[in-house]
Amino acid sequence: MPPTAPVLACSGLYKRYGDRTVVDGVSFHIDAGECYGLLGPNGAGKTTTISMACGLLRRDGGEVLVEGRRLLPTSVSVKSVIGYVPQEIALYPELSVQDNLRFFGRLYGLGGRGLDARIGSVLRIVGLGDRSSEKVGRFSGGMKRRANIAAGLLHEPRLLVLDEPTVGVDPQSRNSILETVAQLRDTGLAVLYTTHYMEEAEKLCDRIGIIDGGNLIAEGSRRQLVAQVRGQDRIRLVATGDMESLARNCKRIDGVDDVSRHEDGLDLAVRDGRSVLPAVVEAAGAAGALVTSVEVVQPDLETVFLALTGKELRD
Numbered sequence: 528m529p530p531t532a533p534v535l536a537c538s539g540l541y542k543r544y545g546d547r548t549v550v551d552g553v554s555f556h557i558d559a560g561e562c563y564g565l566l567g568p569n570g571a572g573k574t575t576t577i578s579m580a581c582g583l584l585r586r587d588g589g590e591v592l593v594e595g596r597r598l599l600p601t602s603v604s605v606k607s608v609i610g611y612v613p614q615e616i617a618l619y620p621e622l623s624v625q626d627n628l629r630f631f632g633r634l635y636g637l638g639g640r641g642l643d644a645r646i647g648s649v650l651r652i653v654g655l656g657d658r659s660s661e662k663v664g665r666f667s668g669g670m671k672r673r674a675n676i677a678a679g680l681l682h683e684p685r686l687l688v689l690d691e692p693t694v695g696v697d698p699q700s701r702n703s704i705l706e707t708v709a710q711l712r713d714t715g716l717a718v719l720y721t722t723h724y725m726e727e728a729e730k731l732c733d734r735i736g737i738i739d740g741g742n743l744i745a746e747g748s749r750r751q752l753v754a755q756v757r758g759q760d761r762i763r764l765v766a767t768g769d770m771e772s773l774a775r776n777c778k779r780i781d782g783v784d785d786v787s788r789h790e791d792g793l794d795l796a797v798r799d800g801r802s803v804l805p806a807v808v809e810a811a812g813a814a815g816a817l818v819t820s821v822e823v824v825q826p827d828l829e830t831v832f833l834a835l836t837g838k839e840l841r842d
Contacts (some may be wrong), residue, residue, distance in 0.1 A: 532595040533558050533827050534686050534717035535606075540579050541588030542572075542741075549575045551741040552589070555665055557686070562708065562718040564598065564732030566828075568836060572741040574690065580719065581611050581688055607635070610684030614670045616690045617678065620664030624655060624674045633842060635682040643650065649677040653707055669700020676707065687711060688719045688822075705731055726828045730820040735828065738835045742832060752831045760800030761824045762807060768816035776810035783807075792818075800825065 533556035542550040550572045554753055557563040578584035582598045582605070591598040596607045618627045622676045625646060632642040635670055650656045653673040658666075663674055672692055679687060690706065693701045701724075709731060712718050728735055729749060736746040745755055766773065770788065777795055778787045782803040785796035797803045802824035811818045 532592070533705045534594055535580060535719065536592040537580050537589065539589035540576060540591070542575050542584070543587050550579070550739050553734050553738065553741070555743060555746060557719055559685070559717050560712060560715045561733045562712045562720055562731050564728040564735040565719065565721045566728055566832065567738035567740060568734060570737045570776060573738055576738065577690055577719065577721065581609055582606050585655050607682065608685050610679035610682065610687045612676050612679035612687070612689045612692055614618065614694060616675050618671070618674055621662060623660050624650065624663050624677070625659040627674070628678060631678050632681050637682065643679060645650045649680045652680060652711070653677045654703055664747050667700070669696040669703070670695055672704060673707070676704070686717045686719065690721050691723060692726065692827045693722065716753045725827070725832065726821055729828055737832060737835055749828060752828065753826050759796045759798060759826065761793040762797055762804065763822045763824065764795070764807070764811070764818055765820035766792040766818045768809060769814050771818065772814035773811055773816040776791060776814050777807060780806045780810060
């Protein structure tokens with residue numbers, strides 16, 4: 528593999544079903560030690576894109592390179608670099624988690640003491656080291672999700688693909704899964720992550736691609752995505768006194784684009800809330816207004832997603 532090659536590089540992915548184009552020219556890459564989030568409403572083409580990226584689905588156009596090697600549905604050696612964790616629990620409920628992992632390990636060609644050591648290692652990574660002999664069917668939803676991830680890590684992949692790994696789990700299990708993924712990323716693993724929870728993408732992903740209607744309509748870090756839609760900070764002032772005078776003063780401040788009244792004060796749409804704030808406080812003093820509370824709210828990914836797609840993530 529060339530030293531600078533991404534772990535995963537998808538170029539111009541294209542898929543049709545009959546007359547319907549499901550994925551239309553999607554391109555992205557993931558480097559080692561990077562978590563890339565793929566976000567989109569239901570039916571946007573995320574699962575189809577992931578399936579092509581993993582070699583599970585034959586593409587109608589485009590190319591997938593894994594560590595610089597071309598991936599096809601028949602490319603067994605290339606696929607061995609990938610750990611795929613589907614949204615569905617892909618484990619046998621009547622077997623213990625240890626026996627599940629032993630079965631899958633043998634499919635990967637692992638065996639003997641090496642496999643036993645690897646099973647112990649991945650169970651510790653996902654926090655199930657003391658539950659190895661229990662049947663998966665008796666696990667909670669969160670524990671099943673963690674066991675699912677353990678199966679995807681068994682063969683020491685260099686790309687981990689996680690398709691909505693926290694669906695239907697409790698907050699404690701969700702936090703545990705996010706911490707596990709962050710730790711894996713920090714060890715140099717490349718991660719492709721899809722989720723319906725915007726706060727997960729905010730917390731975990733280094734870069735994010737937003738897909739809608741089969742097209743990758745935006746890509747970048749959180750800061751870059753906010754800049755693309757010219758997302759504005761908002762300053763909410765709770766104040767008493769001459770609000771009309773305060774509003775006029777605020778409108779004159781460079782960086783303030785809009786001023787509106789609310790029951791207890793003013794809302795300001797600004798370009799950089801923290802840099803504008805001192806001038807706003809000064810304007811309040813000049814207007815004879817007493818500011819009792821100030822809140823600076825920065826735009827988040829939910830704001831960006833809604834602006835780009837016209838939909839909420841769970842639509």
